[in-house]
Amino acid sequence: MGPPGKRDEDWFTGVYAADYGQVVKYGQRRLADLDAAAELAQEVFVIAWRRRREVPDRSLPWLYGVARRLLANEWRARRAAPDVLPITDADLVQKPDSSGADATVGVADLQAALVTLADLDQEILRLVGWEELTVSEAAQVLGCTRTTAAVRLHRACRRLSEAMSYRAAAPAPPVLASPRKVM
16 A cells, blocks of 8 residues: 555546456456446446555555455445356457357357356356456455465365366267157
């Protein structure tokens, strides 16, 4: 944290320019549309301005933590009619040098396995995998110690691996043949 005198409009403009795009992307990966993600980012930066003396020098994990709490509050308020998706189609990534259905089969399996996990498991995997935070930074976002975050990440990876193995081992549904006509 810098001295209070240095947390002026120039400081805020620098933080906003550096981190706004990342906060919007964080929102996009968790919300149904770009407008909602941009609105989330605006709310995050309003809070950052109000609490500017609390924002650490490496502000992105702190901003993600604010976004996470805002989303949690919104999800609780909208529990009856959710318009938030755990993973959006924007998250589909194709393997390099591949195209068509074969390229997205692994991603579809990963998506299906990921949604079977608890919200906290999904969040730690997203923070480390998609947001590319360190375990320490993810701990800051989640409001826990680094050790707790490391344990959660380890367990979430294990559960995701088990869910992926279960999907791979699941037998294909039987194909029913039509009865033959005897003449």
